[in-house]
Amino acid sequence: MFGPRPTSILADSYLYSGRNDPGYDAFRDRVERLPNHLRATFDLLIQALPNKTIAKRLGLSEATVRSYISEIFAALGYTNRGELTITAIKAGY
Numbered sequence: 002m003f004g005p006r007p008t009s010i011l012a013d014s015y016l017y018s019g020r021n022d023p024g025y026d027a028f029r030d031r032v033e034r035l036p037n038h039l040r041a042t043f044d045l046l047i048q049a050l051p052n053k054t055i056a057k058r059l060g061l062s063e064a065t066v067r068s069y070i071s072e073i074f075a076a077l078g079y080t081n082r083g084e085l086t087i088t089a090i091k092a093g094y
Contacts (some may be wrong), residue, residue, distance in 0.1 A: 025091060029092050029093075038069065042066060042069040044094075046085070047094055052070070
């Protein structure tokens, strides 16, 4: 079992490993082109927050959040939160 410091270093290494990986450039470009309202939703979505929490934080209805998430999936080429979140983390978000 690792202590807190080695565990933190290992986690940071994994989380930030994709930041300079050119394999994620296309993903990062698509994220950066998201309109502001979708980008704000994306930032909360990849924190694995439920729609209700995202709606409260952004002052939106849950229906609007669901609509925005569908737009994000279409713009980025994903069909579920899990895959999107994993890619986002690997890309450095």
